[in-house]
Amino acid sequence: MDIIASPALQIIVGINIIMALGLFITVSAGQFSLGHASLAGIGAYISAVLTVNLHWPFLAAVIVGALAAGIFGAIFAIPALRTRGIYLSVLTLGLGELVRVFFSTFEYTGGVAGFGGMKGTTVGIVYLTLLFCLIAVGILMRSPLGRAFQTVAADEMVAEALGLNTVRLKVLAFSLGGMMTALGGALYAHFMFFIDPHSFNYNQSVFLLIFVVFGGMESMWGVVLGTLILTLLPEYFRGLDQWRMVIYGLVLIFMMAVRPQGIITKRLLRKVGRGFAYINKRNKELWRFESNSKS
Amino acid sequence: MLQQLINGLMLGSTYALIALGYSLVFGVLGLINLAHGEIFMLGGFIGLMVVTVAQLSLPFAILGAMIGAGLIGIILELLCFRPVKRSYFLAPALSTIGFGIVVRDLMVNYVGSEPKVFPSTVQLPDFQIGSLLISSVQLLILGASLFLMVGLTLFVNRTSLGRAMRAVAENPVVAQLQGVNVARITMITFFVSALLAGAAGVFIGLRIGKLSPFIGTSVGLKALAVVIIGGLGNINGAMLAGLLVGMLEILASAYLGAAYSDAIPWTLLIIILVFRPSGLLGSKTNVDRA
Numbered sequence: 001m002d003i004i005a006s007p008a009l010q011i012i013v014g015i016n017i018i019m020a021l022g023l024f025i026t027v028s029a030g031q032f033s034l035g036h037a038s039l040a041g042i043g044a045y046i047s048a049v050l051t052v053n054l055h056w057p058f059l060a061a062v063i064v065g066a067l068a069a070g071i072f073g074a075i076f077a078i079p080a081l082r083t084r085g086i087y088l089s090v091l092t093l094g095l096g097e098l099v100r101v102f103f104s105t106f107e108y109t110g111g112v113a114g115f116g117g118m119k120g121t122t123v124g125i126v127y128l129t130l131l132f133c134l135i136a137v138g139i140l141m142r143s144p145l146g147r148a149f150q151t152v153a154a155d156e157m158v159a160e161a162l163g164l165n166t167v168r169l170k171v172l173a174f175s176l177g178g179m180m181t182a183l184g185g186a187l188y189a190h191f192m193f194f195i196d197p198h199s200f201n202y203n204q205s206v207f208l209l210i211f212v213v214f215g216g217m218e219s220m221w222g223v224v225l226g227t228l229i230l231t232l233l234p235e236y237f238r239g240l241d242q243w244r245m246v247i248y249g250l251v252l253i254f255m256m257a258v259r260p261q262g263i264i265t266k267r268l269l270r271k272v273g274r275g276f277a278y279i280n281k282r283n284k285e286l287w288r289f290e291s292n293s294k295s
Numbered sequence: 296m297l298q299q300l301i302n303g304l305m306l307g308s309t310y311a312l313i314a315l316g317y318s319l320v321f322g323v324l325g326l327i328n329l330a331h332g333e334i335f336m337l338g339g340f341i342g343l344m345v346v347t348v349a350q351l352s353l354p355f356a357i358l359g360a361m362i363g364a365g366l367i368g369i370i371l372e373l374l375c376f377r378p379v380k381r382s383y384f385l386a387p388a389l390s391t392i393g394f395g396i397v398v399r400d401l402m403v404n405y406v407g408s409e410p411k412v413f414p415s416t417v418q419l420p421d422f423q424i425g426s427l428l429i430s431s432v433q434l435l436i437l438g439a440s441l442f443l444m445v446g447l448t449l450f451v452n453r454t455s456l457g458r459a460m461r462a463v464a465e466n467p468v469v470a471q472l473q474g475v476n477v478a479r480i481t482m483i484t485f486f487v488s489a490l491l492a493g494a495a496g497v498f499i500g501l502r503i504g505k506l507s508p509f510i511g512t513s514v515g516l517k518a519l520a521v522v523i524i525g526g527l528g529n530i531n532g533a534m535l536a537g538l539l540v541g542m543l544e545i546l547a548s549a550y551l552g553a554a555y556s557d558a559i560p561w562t563l564l565i566i567i568l569v570f571r572p573s574g575l576l577g578s579k580t581n582v583d584r585a
Contacts, residue, residue, distance in 0.1 A: 032385060079569045085384065086327050090523050091568050093516070094561035101558040112554075202516060206392055213385055245400040252393030257378035260386030 007123050011191050013231050014126035015184045020211040020227045021133050022181030025140065026073075027209075027217055029173035030153030034089045034205045035076060035096030036181045041200030042099065043069040043182025044189035045109055048118045051190065058120035058190060065186040066179045072099075073178025077171040084156075096205055103197040114196030121191035129187065133180055137220045140176075149173055181208070214255060216262025225264055299549050300542060305433050305502060307541020308440035312495040313518035314525065314533040315447060316488035322464045322528035323484045326387050330371055330395035331492055332515015336508060337398055338364035338493025339500040340406065347414055357439065360493040367398070368489025372482050395511070402508040410507035413500050436498045443491060444534055450487070451530065460484060464528070517544075520560035524567045526577020536575055539563075 023036045047065030050056040056064075076095050083091050109115045140146045151159040152169050159166050189195045207230075215226020233251065237244035255263075313335055320328045342360035345351050351359075375390040451457040462470040463480045471477050499514060500506045521540050525532030540560045548556035567574060 079565055082572055083568055086388075086527075087523065087568060087572065089388075090327075090519060091565060094520060094564045097516070097561045098558055098565075101554065101561075104557075105552075105554045202512070209385075210389055210392065213389055242400070242404045246397050246404075249393040249396035249400070252396070253374055253390050256375070256386045256390035256393065260380050260383040 009232075009235060010123050011121060011126050011187075013228060014123070014130045015188050015191065016211065016231050017224055017227045018126075018130055018133050018187070019181045019184035020208055020223050021137050021220060022177045022179065022184065023208045024177070024212050024217065024220060024223045025137065025149075025180060026173045026177030027212055028141065028146065028153060029149035029169060030084070030156075031077075031080065031092075031170060031173055031177075032085075032089045032209065033076070033080075033092040033174070033177070034202070034209060035092035035094075035099070036178065036208050037185075037200045037202070037204035038096035038099035039069045039073055039076070039178040040181045040185025040188065040204070041103065041195075041197070042072050043185040044195050044200065045103060045115065047186035048115055048189045048195060049109065051120070052115070052117040062183065062186040062190070066183040069182030069185070070175045070179035073174040073176075073182075074171050076178065077174035080174065081167055081170055093202060093205065096200075096202060100197045100201055103200075110196070112197060114194055114199075116194035118190040118195075119193055121187045126187055126191075129183060133183070134220065134224075136180075141220065145169075145172070210252065213262055214252070216264040216268075218262070218266045219264060219269060221269070222262050222264035226262065229263075299545050301429065301433070303542030303545035304538065305436050305541070306545055307538035308437055308444075309495050309498045309502070309537075310514075310518050310521045310541050311534045311537025312440055312443060312491045312498070313515065314522040314537050315444065315530060316492045317519060317522040318525070318528055318530060318533045319447075319460075319484055319488045321522070322530075323460055323481060324376065326376065326381075326384070327519070328371070328391050328485075328488070329388055329515075329519075330375070330391040330398065331488070332511035332513075332518070333395040333398040333402075334364050334367055334371070334489045334511075335492035335496045335499075335515060335518075336506070336511030337367055337402065337496065338489075339496030339506045339510070340402060340411070340508075341493065342497035343411060343413060343500060343506055353435070357494055357497050360497045361490045362493070364493025364496065365486045365490040368485040368492075369482055371489070372485040376481070376485075377478070399508055399511060406508065408508060410505040412505045432501050436502060439494065440498065443494060447487070447491065448530060456480075456483060517560045520564040523574055524560070524564055526574025529574065529577045532574055532576030 019036070019040055022039075023033065026033050026036065043062075043065040045065075046068045047061040050061035050064060051058055076092060079095070080088050080091055103109060104112045141150075148159070148164050148169055151162065151164060152166050152173075156166055159169075185200065188199075192199070211227040211230055212223050213226070214230055215224065215228075216222025230248070234244045234248055237247050240247065313331065316331050316334075317328065320326065320331075338360040341363040342356040345356040345359040346353070349355075349359075371391065371394055375394050376387050379387045379390055381387075449457075451460060459470070459475045459480050460483070462473065462475050463477050463484075467477050470480075496506075499510065517540070518537075521536045522533050524540065525534070525536030540563060543563065544556045544559045547559050
């Protein structure tokens with residue numbers, strides 16, 4: 001497991017988890033977006049232009065990049081409002097492709113050739129951001145807003161009957177999720193030194209969605225675990241070089257057949273929670289018993 | 296201009312062939328097969344191998360590509376759809392993505408990531424009609440695409456297998472009760488869908504003159520846009536939208552620049568989904584199923 005010791009991999013794992021958590025926010029409202037990588041791209045490009053061309057400080061550029069991508073997330077949500085399910089996924093895929101075509105033809109950021117010169121991302125910054133994101137998602141999912149997202153995901157009709165503004169909620173889900181994914185994208189740009197439109201294409205969006213579904217999209221811990229496993233898996237099989245993506249694909253097929261709901265589900269978390277509660281209770285009883293017998 | 300329209304017609308008919316595959320599978324299962332583009336790519340390579348390795352003529356290449364792709368389609372169904380629970384609509388989609396990754400990377404390992412050139416022995420003479428230059432390859436593609444599309448329409452509408460397919464599409468439970476073997480029909484649907492993709496793979500290879508293992512994703516995704524523009528599950532819609540997108544794309548790359556032609560299917564898709572979510576010829580029920 002010495003691969004874990006490489007700082008580059010640690011940064012990539014952290015960034016992937018941040019981006020996947022962003023998609024998790026959007027998915028928690030039932031919006032299975034296949035365009036989130038392009039939102040990460042928007043955050044990456046904007047923050048990169050700010051630091052390289054306008055000489056902004058790193059932190060300010062990353063934050064502004066993420067906020068700007070949040071606005072684009074809201075713009076994504078507008079055509080997505082009328083669609084759901086597979087249609088929504090394909091629509092967001094199309095929006096993502098349009099963003100890619102835009103960056104490919106936009107000469108200011110180098111077009112297809114890409115844009116370079118960013119730096120500043122360190123392991124510390126990535127994991128501080130990740131901690132912030134985990135806390136933010138944890139609070140969000142327990143807040144009334146998070147509950148409202150889950151209601152929209154479970155049944156839109158019910159959500160509306162309960163008086164929830166589903167339009168506002170969906171736009172918020174896209175915007176907040178896009179913001180967090182873009183935060184990861186901005187960090188990615190300043191870690192890689194160089195970005196091009198293909199760093200944020202359809203494949204990346206698909207991988208983000210796979211991260212979320214593979215680990216289990218019912219809780220954020222599933223997303224963290226799924227991203228961790230699927231980022232490390234190809235690295236772990238690096239010795240097999242050209243076969244590692246084949247293994248990746250096979251693992252995906254196998255998992256979807258065996259556990260389509262993802263590795264970590266709420267039921268599993270409850271079971272584990274009950275297990276801990278049980279052990280605690282027994283320990284307490286044992287301790288009481290021992291202290292009684294002593295006296 | 297007319298020349299561009301004819302080129303658009305070629306591209307469009309190939310898109311339509313791939314789009315029909317998506318549409319068939321969606322119509323019967325209500326699910327999207329995201330490995331369809333890779334099956335199409337594989338079909339192209341099988342065709343190429345029939346021509347280069349087995350030294351056979353073009354009709355055999357098309358036939359071989361179709362059958363080879365069809366068999367892969369059956370494997371796909373057995374691996375990615377049959378064992379996966381339907382209640383998680385994303386699970387089969389992601390499973391097919393996994394299958395696509397496996398097919399693509401096996402292909403990269405086998406032929407390398409460089410594009411492979413279709414041999415010139417396959418290139419047939421060109422015709423000059425007035426100022427128009429039409430190669431016989433183009434005529435072949437157009438003819439074969441039309442033949443396959445008409446054949447598919449007849450198959451779905453006139454044969455008993457086609458009727459069984461439509462019954463499963465309408466309601467699998469009732470179809471089962473009426474004595475239709477749903478599992479077998481599902482498998483045949485995948486076979487037919489991959490059959491068309493395999494033929495399209497050879498056509499694209501002939502048209503561009505070369506094939507790369509990465510072509511499946513880009514063309515496959517555009518065909519996915521095409522099928523939604525036409526209306527998921529609707530065969531006529533897929534053909535109409537395929538021709539429309541093909542024409543517009545060729546016109547865009549001729550008059551706006553090649554970079555913008557990639558944006559055409561997606562712009563059209565977004566406009567259609569916003570103003571007519573069921574697609575050009577689709578019905579409302581399919582939108583609710585998705």
